[in-house]
Amino acid sequence: MTKRIMLDMSATLIHHGHIRLMKKASEYGKVIIGLTMDEEIFKKKGYQPELSFEYRKEVLEAIKYVDEVVATPWLLDDNVLKKYNIDLLVHGDDNSNIIKKEKLLIFPRTQGISSKDIRENAFKAIAEKKSRKILLNPGPATTTYGVKMSQVVDDICPREKKFGDLMEFVSKELTKIVANLDEYTTILFGGSGTAVVEAVLSSVVPRDKKILIINNGAYGKRMCQIASAYDMDQIEFKSSSIAPIDLKKLEETIKNYTDISHLALVHNETTTGLLNNLDDLGKMAKLYNLELIIDAMSSYAAIPIDMKKQNISYLMASSNKNIQGMAGVAFVVAKKEKLENLKSIKPRNFYLDLYSQYKNFENTHQMRFTPPVQTLYALKQAINEIKREGVENRYKRYSKSWEALTKELKKMGLKYLVDDKFHSKIITSIFIPNGVDFNNMHDYLYEKGFTIYPGKVDEFNTFRIANIGDIDYKDMEDFLKIFKEYLKNI
Template identity: 30%
Template sequence: MEDAVVLAARCAAPAAGEPYLLTPGPLTTARSTKEAMLRDWGSWDAEFREMTAQLRRALLDIAGDVAGDYDCVPLQGSGSYCVEAMLGSLVPRDGHALVLANGAYGKRIATTLRYLGRRHTVLDKGDYLPPRGSEVERMLAVDHTITHVVVVHCETSSGILNPIGEIAAATAKHGRKLLIDSMSAFGAVPLDVREIRCEAFVSSANKCIEGVPGFGFVIARRDALRDAKGRSHSLSLDLHDQWDAMNRTGQWRFTPPTHAVAAFIEALRLHALEGGPRGRLARYARNRDVLVSEMQALGFEPLLGERWRSPVIVTFFAPAHPAFRFERFYALMKEQGFIIYPGKLTVVDSFRIGCIGQVDASVMQRVAKACAHALGAMGVDCAAPSDAALRERGALAAMA
């Protein structure tokens, strides 16, 4: 593990002139991951087909599929492509999905189902609160037409980490099927199919595995993939067809993101060297804790209490000071080598700082110092949020 820590520290500095990407993906990648993309690969070549098979095996290992009940289906495109592929292929056209939403990505799932013409019901918890297993259980007990429950593992619009374990237990108790958007969590936050009963989950190359954008993947039960034949609304997003073609030929149906796959193979090597999900979670959690501590020392306040705060990204209230403007704050942070995220909340002004990628606690300390410098340049002498924002957080936290 010590070698992994040294490796992470050595790889953490981006190339000269490159900023740190403090986002939930794309993110700052290791230099060796970038260098893996310097070679061209033939998409039909046996060597590339073996790379595809290698990444599929590695991801199933990370997911804990020792029984061979699941398979991994990589798919070209962004994470949202994979979410749509999962929904369009695994939710029958006469199915009924219960969508657990507490942010932008849960709402995007509902929008996708609407485009697909799939019946769905939304449990919307707002920006602050997680959906709970007890709520799911009550809704499933009342509505027997619901066939699937869909949930976002880590809702990065707020940074909230949803209680997947209790949601999975409630879903299984009532004999329904669970679909998980684990886009920004898998690879660090535990998601072991031996413990979390789910029909399928999706993630992306450029998140906690620390690869680059270009493809995502669906890990689904083999029987679910078999049942999906002929169900998809789209040729490109047909999971069954992609799965069948890969298993028969070892090839992607259409032009694969060869360089992104090569980078991902290297990212998987580094992931294993760091200790797999456990080692990566430890670093990300340390990043989060140092960031929050340093930012609170400046007067900033995180949106979420410690209980629901993920190790992926932290949302902070915008300062109430009249001189604070996020656009200026963003520019000043970029000048110092840090790309941060605007807020994505509907109720209060906020901004977000990611904790994942090739960054460590020392980088988080530098981020806080850059924030202090930016505030000084703006003439903001107090980073505290408005009293109204804090009161609303307190009231909603009590409900959780």
């Protein structure tokens, strides 16, 4: 007598894995599909199936391997098999039905396909298409789908241990990008990059000591402004915004004082793309026993940095540039030995006091004040993504986009501020062509999905193109096509 074989499934989204299973089952006898009822799917999975029971049944009945379709609960037992006179239940190797062993026939699942995969891929395709904008501003940068989606999490009180563990992971992994965990640690703050520049400057310089700040762009200047706001004893060392620092002149300045304790500068001046040489400045700091403070906001996680080798005591960066996370977390990677010494310095600031934030995190794995919860989840995802890509590969990817950009600019006869020899290959400050209005150009490009950025150097009429974030040289080529189209039409 022909056997009656039951195959149980939800068949919400039919795929070739289902068909293969049906075909195999049909070799054993008549195929009766035990189709999970709508309310059972809702109870188990928490959503209504895309197609209701009657439509799923209609689809299944049209398949040549299927003889009957009956309504079944989520879990089958021997009573269900008895009711429909079933000889054998065929199931994939994820069976959880509680039935007698001799009635069960297990087939391996088809690899690489499931209704869940189809559902997630469809959602991902829509979300990516909808949300992918090419940000050519120097951060917040274009983020991956994974980073965007990682923010959709269960509500959690950030004081829970689970969240403390997440922040500890983030802190350690951020340290590992530029230093070793034995001697260095990372202190997290909620806020934008400027928050940590202010935290470091206001926390680390003793009142009877001076800080020498190199100003060769808007962010160097900002450090001077912060030091002024706290009435700190600062020496501003002005340097060209487009050429390397004159080390001899810098050394002479240092020698003029006996009470400088700190040297501060920006690694990649985001205003121009001028890359200051950390090897040289690290040596200088060591020679004169200065603690080196580096604003690495737009270089960290792209341009390799070795804090120990380069004698850096404090390094500041944020979550939304080359690390490719969301805006809202800023951090300081610091030498623990230096942090311990801060105990004797009376804080100039309450919220941004570096020593208090450090000690509190060490003791509790918590920030002192409410952290940006979802941004931290996104940062964890961004860290996992950079671990997969590697900092060096990320910089190679960025550099390739930069090369695509500058090669074309040269062909077009457009000039940019900083010579290739001293360039960070992260952001380029380009002279605005004659007759072009920045806002008009911005709006045209923005409409087409590309965001460009205004210049920030007073003496030159420029705009900026950054090549960071989840973009590559093909995006840059697409941008250049539209950019040329714009210039042709003005």
